Amino acid sequence: MNHLEQIARELKTTTKNMELLQAMDETSQRKLLEHIQHAHKTNEKHIYKSMEQALEHFPRMLRGPVKRIFGL
């Protein structure tokens, strides 16, 4: 899988939407991919942390079922 396909997959879009990035060289595409992956990881941590903090308000025995209801 080339970098553009990986970027499209990260962004949950089609490679057609990536046409504007085709003019970029391989190194630049790789850097963009790394920065997008970093943004996703940071966002995931942020959301999971917020969810964990929310769950702390529930009695311990209810946290598992609540997590399952929300698909976590």
Add this chain to the structure above:
Amino acid sequence: MNIDRATEMRRLSRLLQQDEDSLDYLSSLDGAGLQKVRNLIQNSLIDEFSPLFTKIAASGKLAPDSLSALLARKVFGPTLTANIGYYTATKKVVKMASMFDTEFLSDVAREQVPERAQDMLKALPVDVMRGVTRNLLQNKDYHIMGDFTDYLPEDKVRTLMEEISDPTDHLRVSSYAQRKDRIAHLTISFDDDMLKDLIVAAFSHDDLLQEVSLVIAAMQANDQKRMAKLTDEVNSEYRSRVKNLLDEKGIEGNFEAYFAA
């Protein structure tokens, strides 16, 4: 609409949490290209958790607004509240927001993507937003305010601008707004003294001088002439400084009336 590249770089750099210098590899993209990339990234960050946000929003659908507001504040916190808002009926979101204290609502605003919250921004009473504006200003969250400036109805922006007294703050917010035409329209409604203060502030900071130039370029010919007159009244050499900056930075735009005056 002309998409200002420098503004988009500032926004993208914040979204990716990277210095602008480390995004040099995007030099082949113009403002519109950068905006497209930013929108794709921003949407992917929200959409990744769309099933979670949808389920939480659905679970609160039948709850009284006051209970939902209480749960948002005490349990879910600003990050989840901002995201759940995209999947909740606007009427309910507005009622909940009106029950939040300024501190919490400001934290929610910091987590929000204004593009995704446009219906709420249209419906939320401007008085509720005043406190948020003051809070964001106090914390120098210019990038958040600039983002919102693009998507709030113009009459609300006009009202909220009254909360900003420091001309430098005006320019900092503007530097994160993409709708320079809107900023130009609002700016020109200031009286001469306020405009002169803006000019003095702009010429005291090189980065802000560039910003005020972009706003001037978005003005009508008559308004550019007024700005030229006021600029000369502040300092007769200032307009040549603008000219030098535009040449140096290769900034293009319609400055004809400003320099012809």
